[in-house]
Amino acid sequence: MTAERTISTIRDDLTIAISEVRTRYPNARSAIMPALYLAQDKYGTLDGTVYQAIAEILDVPEIYVFEVASFYTLYHREAVGRFHLQMCTNVSCMLLGAYDLLGHLEGRLGIKAGATTDDGRFSIRAVECIGACDRAPVMMVNEDYHNDLTRARVDALLDGLEEIDTILDDLEETISEGMS
Amino acid sequence: MTEQVLLKNVNNPDALTLTGYEKAGGYQGLKIMFRDFSPDEVIAYVKDSNLRGRGGAGFPTGLKWSFVPKDSGKLHYLCCNADEGEPGTFKDRVLMEKDPHQMIEGMIIAAYAIGAKTSYVYIRGEYGLSISRVEQAIAEAYAQGYLGRNIMGTDFSHDMYVHKGAGAYICGEETALLESIEGKRGQPKLKPPFPAVAGLYECPTVVNNVETFACLPHIFSRGVDWFTAIGPMDAPGPKLFGLSGQLKRPGVYELPMDITLGELVEDYGGGPLTGKFKAVIPGGVSAPMIPRSGFDVKMDFSSLAAVDSMLGSAGVIALDDSASIPVVARRITEFFSHESCGKCAPCREGLTWAAKILRRIEAGDGLPGDPDQLEVLCGGIFGTTFCALGDGAAWALRATLKHFRPEYDALISKNNNRG
Numbered sequence: 001m002t003a004e005r006t007i008s009t010i011r012d013d014l015t016i017a018i019s020e021v022r023t024r025y026p027n028a029r030s031a032i033m034p035a036l037y038l039a040q041d042k043y044g045t046l047d048g049t050v051y052q053a054i055a056e057i058l059d060v061p062e063i064y065v066f067e068v069a070s071f072y073t074l075y076h077r078e079a080v081g082r083f084h085l086q087m088c089t090n091v092s093c094m095l096l097g098a099y100d101l102l103g104h105l106e107g108r109l110g111i112k113a114g115a116t117t118d119d120g121r122f123s124i125r126a127v128e129c130i131g132a133c134d135r136a137p138v139m140m141v142n143e144d145y146h147n148d149l150t151r152a153r154v155d156a157l158l159d160g161l162e163e164i165d166t167i168l169d170d171l172e173e174t175i176s177e178g179m180s
Numbered sequence: 181m182t183e184q185v186l187l188k189n190v191n192n193p194d195a196l197t198l199t200g201y202e203k204a205g206g207y208q209g210l211k212i213m214f215r216d217f218s219p220d221e222v223i224a225y226v227k228d229s230n231l232r233g234r235g236g237a238g239f240p241t242g243l244k245w246s247f248v249p250k251d252s253g254k255l256h257y258l259c260c261n262a263d264e265g266e267p268g269t270f271k272d273r274v275l276m277e278k279d280p281h282q283m284i285e286g287m288i289i290a291a292y293a294i295g296a297k298t299s300y301v302y303i304r305g306e307y308g309l310s311i312s313r314v315e316q317a318i319a320e321a322y323a324q325g326y327l328g329r330n331i332m333g334t335d336f337s338h339d340m341y342v343h344k345g346a347g348a349y350i351c352g353e354e355t356a357l358l359e360s361i362e363g364k365r366g367q368p369k370l371k372p373p374f375p376a377v378a379g380l381y382e383c384p385t386v387v388n389n390v391e392t393f394a395c396l397p398h399i400f401s402r403g404v405d406w407f408t409a410i411g412p413m414d415a416p417g418p419k420l421f422g423l424s425g426q427l428k429r430p431g432v433y434e435l436p437m438d439i440t441l442g443e444l445v446e447d448y449g450g451g452p453l454t455g456k457f458k459a460v461i462p463g464g465v466s467a468p469m470i471p472r473s474g475f476d477v478k479m480d481f482s483s484l485a486a487v488d489s490m491l492g493s494a495g496v497i498a499l500d501d502s503a504s505i506p507v508v509a510r511r512i513t514e515f516f517s518h519e520s521c522g523k524c525a526p527c528r529e530g531l532t533w534a535a536k537i538l539r540r541i542e543a544g545d546g547l548p549g550d551p552d553q554l555e556v557l558c559g560g561i562f563g564t565t566f567c568a569l570g571d572g573a574a575w576a577l578r579a580t581l582k583h584f585r586p587e588y589d590a591l592i593s594k595n596n597n598r599g
């Protein structure tokens with residue numbers, strides 16, 4: 001998916017959308033954050049080619065783009081799994097067993113927090129408070145919140161994700177067959 | 181039961197739409213304001229209301245607005261701080277997800293008062309639902325003529341945009357937030373100059389919290405006398421408290437600020453999960469914890485300051501008997517060490533060191549001098565950092581030592597007996 005990403009394909013993909021967000025600000029540099037999000041939504045991860053393309057589209061120095069991409073944790077400079085499991089371990093969640101659940105996730109998937117399974121399906125990360133402390137312990141899977149977790153609920157959630165994963169695989173296969 | 185003002189619409193999904201919000205009384209305050217008030221009169225009225233900022237510091241809102249120069253010749257900006265990263269805090273998310281127009285109406289009032297042509301709502305990146313609801317509500321407000329050119333036939337025009345954060349706690353600090361909107365790394369700037377004079381793009385800028393904005397429509401629709409009659413004199417108006425941790429009924433509660441901490445966690449929070457409460461962190465993890473003996477404190481800015489704590493974000497985290505204070509302190513310190521932007525040394529180095537000592541104590545390898553060493557580190561960080569992140573971290577850690585030193589000593593002497 002990311003193999004043939006070049007500055008010119010990125011420009012083709014993103015120039016219109018980035019130019020639109022650019023109009024919200026009096027200067028181009030402010031549009032770097034939304035531009036990085038647009039690129040991430042499209043490609044999943046960010047790299048030097050993306051920074052160069054954004055710098056060209058916005059006409060700002062490339063270092064400005066890199067500075068932002070490397071400062072903020074929601075920009076992915078390394079591939080994350082299809083399912084990005086982000087377990088909150090801050091105080092309210094910790095008090096209600098977040099570390100136990102994190103250990104359970106690690107055990108079940110056979111990887112440590114911070115890593116991605118070899119098949120690229122799951123990544124686990126311990127994250128700071130995600131603002132749902134009244135429903136602790138809480139985990140985000142990609143963009144979605146999963147609240148009031150217990151070991152049993154984590155298991156059920158993972159079972160569900162594995163099922164979705166198979167469906168997505170089948171879909172991808174069907175699509176690629178259809179195209180060939 | 182206390183009348184719910186800010187939370188009035190949480191169980192009214194119709195209020196997500198502009199017509200539903202209007203049906204529930206929305207945009208009345210704005211209409212009254214446009215009809216009866218000049219911008220200066222708005223500032224004076226908000227000063228009279230004694231509304232104090234809900235984002236952490238409790239700064240008087242009208243006073244903050246009055247610092248914006250009248251004749252700068254520059255554009256003015258308004259920003260809504262919806263970064264809500266303080267651990268234990270989730271009230272702003274509820275306001276944005278359930279009643280986005282309330283916040284937007286408040287922002288238009290503030291923008292008119294300070295003459296801002298443009299505003300940005302800085303929402304933390306994880307809050308996907310808040311972002312989509314606020315964006316949707318903004319679009320509707322444009323369509324209805326509450327935003328854009330010549331709002332409601334006046335000569336006031338205003339544009340509003342969402343700026344999505346990207347996972348940096350420090351961007352909740354107002355100067356870092358402005359840097360972030362400028363497309364830079366979120367590093368705080370030395371004050372003064374204050375944002376009201378030189379903020380976003382070096383222009384006069386006001387930053388207020390989501391809940392601060394949410395109070396404004398009601399001040400205009402129901403009047404200053406109504407507002408000041410709620411709660412204590414020096415901290416009037418409805419207030420949201422987010423209850424979490426080891427208590428039976430977590431959630432967001434709207435109450436006046438003269439409620440005591442004990443009433444809050446016992447009567448509303450439903451009491452401890454197991455045994456008794458040991459302590460409560462009253463305002464997000466930056467706020468020093470208060471042991472059970474101090475639960476009669478009232479939950480307003482000055483009462484909490486008088487007991488060396490703070491209302492902060494009003495994220496109330498309860499700890500029962502089963503909680504280990506050194507472990508909680510370690511977790512809080514790691515958080516701050518992690519989120520330190522790295523710009524100033526006392527914060528960057530001091531917190532890294534403190535976290536290391538706390539990990540060692542927790543692992544059973546603590547040294548007898550460690551608690552004193554932690555005290556010294558706190559002293560070295562407090563008051564010496566660029567922004568209040570370091571202060572909060574040092575203050576929070578010091579309170580755990582002050583109130584629960586025996587827990588540290590017990591962990592450490594266990595180790596020494598073993599050795």
Ligand SMILES: Cc1cc2nc3c(=O)[nH]c(=O)nc-3n(C[C@H](O)[C@H](O)[C@H](O)COP(=O)(O)O)c2cc1C
Pocket residue numbers: 232233234235236237238239241261262263264265266349350351352353354355387388389390392567568569
């Ligand atoms: C480290 C740090 C983090 C902060 N995080 C937030 C935040 O997430 N939300 C917020 O409204 N204010 C936060 N503040 C306070 C803001 O700097 C600022 O005082 C506030 O947004 C002003 O709004 P108010 O006057 O309406 O309270 C933070 C301050 C510091 C020092």
Ligand code: FES
Pocket residue numbers: 088089090091092093094128129130131132133136138267268269
């Ligand atoms: S502490 Fe986990 S969501 Fe706030």
